[in-house]
Amino acid sequence: MNANLRNCPQCGRLFAYSGRNLCQRCLRAEEDEYMVVRRYVRDHPGASIFEVSDETGVEEEKILQFLRDGRLEARGLKQLLECERCGKKISAGTYCEDCLKAMDAELRSVVRGSKKREPEPEEPAPRTREKMYIRSDNKPQL
Template identity: 40%
Template sequence: MGLANCKECGKLFNSTTSKVCPDCRESEEEKFELVKEYLYENPKSTIEAVVEGTGVERELIIKFMRDQRLEETGIELNHSLNCKRCGAQISSGKFCSSCKNKLISEIDQSNKAEDKEKKKKGSEMFLRDRFKRK
């Protein structure tokens, strides 16, 4: 557990993985609930209409979309989200499905290679130790 400054208010707090303090996170949750209620009552609203109707910042609404808490089906996009890897347009999240699959595949291959290397090193050490005993 380390100390970090809140990305929003600058206050020092105990951080595990979050970049914002508990107070700012609670405030963000309240804003999310406002946006969610607004979209429930006004489906297919534009981002500007949501900003105007709720007072929630445009960047925060886009963050909710990046975090896959809001999807294009609930909000009319006049702002495009792009895949962080290939630049393709996406409705929510950070990566398109193609890049997600490629990243998962690359991670799996990397893990398999590491496991193979560990097994190889482990067997060499075992044999070396065995020959030393005789």
């Protein structure tokens, strides 16, 4: 029973979805590419992504995706990714360590702030109690 049939975005084939959004065939192809890239990077530390792409025939975009996914560590590669926050060169992921730390701290402070928000002090508002007494003696003015 395959309730989860989808079209592979890569080749258009119908396949049973199993967590990865690619059909078996494309998944295996990607796996192969990954292995090739990984091997090349291991054997050629310091290679640029262009070189790797050139030598392995794997699209740069794919290689970048491996890096972003954290599957491929760019230890061998030059630092090719840029932190989305500050633009610093990083070797994996989306943000540099500094930004991760900063964002973590920000997040914490936001969470703390909203948790500990002090309730508005309920003032009795004494100013509305100004002297507003009405003259009870409606003396007609002379």
